[in-house]
Amino acid sequence: MAEASALKKSLPKINKVDAPYWQAAAAGKLVLQKCRDCGKRQFFPRVACVDCFSGALDWVDAKGTGKIHSFTWVRVPRNPAFKEDAPICYINVMLDEDVIVESRLVGDSKNQVNMGDRVTVVFQETHDPTIKLPVFELMSSPR
């Protein structure tokens, strides 16, 4: 049993704090938390604003676009279930909302990736039909 589950790709262990984020992703939307009191946008999902500690956090849509802040090609994924995908283009994206998110670059053109390239979010299906992962693709238009 342990071995069978070890061969599955990692999925989020969705909790009370971040359930709205994953519900939005399943519906094809990328959302961020925004503080109702000070206006700060933040990621990853938390229980309080990282700036003013307010608990009044709204979920707001992100444009889903940004640029490559840094990237690496993962040759040896920590979870062996990802081996079939290696090398994986693991990225930091600077969203147009000025928030850095960690993700993965997908799509046919990913081998051409460069620092600063424009990217757009797409939603990748997982082995759990209720969970989709926000990942990114290079935009075809010039940077």
Place this chain on the structure above:
Amino acid sequence: MRRKRVCLVSYGSTEYSRKSEESVLTHYANAIRQALERARLHKKEVRGLSITTQASPDFSPHVAEQLGLEVDWVLNGDYGGAGGVMSVRRAADAIECGHLEVAALVGGNSFDKSVAHQRPLEYQRANYVDVYGYGGPNSLMALIQRLHMETYGTTLEQIGKIALAQRTNALNNPQALFREPMSMQDYLNSRMISDPIRLFDCVMPCSGAECVILASEEKAKKITDKLVYLVTDAEISHYQVADMQPDKTTFGTKVVGERIFSEVRREDIDLLEIYDDYPIAVMIQIEDLGFCKKGDGGKFVDAHDLTYNGDFPVNTGGGELSVGQAGLAGGFLHIVEALRQLRGEAEGHQVKQAERALVTGIGWLNYGRNLGTTAAIVIERRQ
């Protein structure tokens, strides 16, 4: 803060192994026993214990019971690679407050498969990093190294020079797992792990343990005539936490450095033991500590000799990169090596004028930024 009356009086190191399945408790006991013998202390005099490991899920009081220690102070120093330096800070606080006179601090790792090992939750990594096919710390440090290279023009040769210097330092260190010379070609041609991180940017996981014994000044004077004092120390966790566009190439070490060097002068430091999970992490800490401007780490490395007999000795025993990383003992290795140097016991790799050492610790890569916890201590030999 400035310390007045806390000394580092002894140390113990086990052999490092890539295969041994000896339990982490055995490694702890061996390291503590060696440290006690060196200081001619009886274990009953040790009234404080700090443990740091990922190899056992046991709570620190249970470990104290397993080791047969009745203690007035016990700690789980769960600060990752900063565990050593942070445990020294905590123990020094307790000693200065008068809670105890002697504390043993250990870090260790084991490949013992008989002990169930459950990883902590780490919500942000489980939900927002692991799901993308993350390649472990190698990948997160790769993002940082790429940014450093792109932003400042840092070259692989400059980063590799750190790995090479540390290898030179390891050649005469019997504890080191790697004691063959390394060339720049060896470094550059080593297998790509997570671009631009190569195999020789990475540490070799191994088992073993390190122990440091701290004591009040009064007690220290009865134990040893090689008095090594804790001079000053600082820490910060989650530097830039509220910044959603953090500078990944600057660690909290910047703040730690400002605090440390408000108490001592950079030019008075004779050697540096800098936490080296990767050469790029050493370069960034040299910058953050203010030995050069941010981004000039490559030029600094070009201009200085980092070997034990060079003008800027760093990781004089080879560091984790050449000695091996016995899990979270990695953060203790640097303290033990500094102590060995200041006591004049680093045979074959002894720095000539070793009176004052700076030791850093960095621990837990965090989401979208770099290091969760950063800390440093300065220790000094006084006659």
